[in-house]
Amino acid sequence: MIKWMTENRGGxxxxxxxxxxxxxxxxxxxxxxxxxxxxxxxxxxxxxxELPESIPLADGEIVWETWETWVQGSSKQLADRIGxxxxxxxxxxxxxxxxxxxxxxxxxxxxxxxxxxxxxxxxAGLFFKKPGTDKFVSREKEDSYNAGISKGKEVAIRLLGAxxxxxxxNE
Numbered sequence: 118m119i120k121w122m123t124e125n126r127g128g129x130x131x132x133x134x135x136x137x138x139x140x141x142x143x144x145x146x147x148x149x150x151x152x153x154x155x156x157x158x159x160x161x162x163x164x165x166x167e168l169p170e171s172i173p174l175a176d177g178e179i180v181w182e183t184w185e186t187w188v189q190g191s192s193k194q195l196a197d198r199i200g201x202x203x204x205x206x207x208x209x210x211x212x213x214x215x216x217x218x219x220x221x222x223x224x225x226x227x228x229x230x231x232x233x234x235x236x237x238x239x240x241a242g243l244f245f246k247k248p249g250t251d252k253f254v255s256r257e258k259e260d261s262y263n264a265g266i267s268k269g270k271e272v273a274i275r276l277l278g279a280x281x282x283x284x285x286x287n288e
Contacts, residue, residue, distance in 0.1 A: 151175040 151174040158168055158180065166183055 149175065 154174045155171040156174060156177065157171055158166075162168070162184060163170065165187060166180070168180065172180055
């Protein structure tokens with residue numbers, strides 16, 4: 118048998134390799150590979166859910182369900198807060214319109230009331246944006262930016278010209 122094994126080394130090598138592969142397969146089947154394989158959640162998800170940097174694959178479904186629950190809960194909270202802000206705005210706007218309506222209807226009943234109401238309305242109008250203000254401001258910013266760029270180019274050209282004149286003098 119020893120003589121046969123020395124003559125057939127290739128067959129023995131293949132047999133030993135197959136046996137080792139079979140033993141490895143049996144050992145890994147008994148292990149929980151999903152505990153060994155890990156994944157790294159994105160940083161915003163890990164921060165929101167307070168997760169560790171690396172999570173076993175076995176916990177992947179739990180993490181996913183936790184994430185879905187967090188997103189749904191946060192979305193509902195955000196929608197509720199936006200809705201509350203809209204309600205507050207509607208109440209304030211309604212009160213302001215009611216107050217202005219009452220003031221305008223009764224301002225003529227006392228001397229100078231109409232004039233006073235007109236001045237108050239004009240004063241309030243000073244705090245509102247006028248149509249075209251945004252366009253005017255953006256045009257002013259763009260003109261200012263372009264003027265700054267052209268001035269910067271002039272300064273750079275002057276400095277480069279002065280440096281070139283110095284180099285000519287030094288040569």
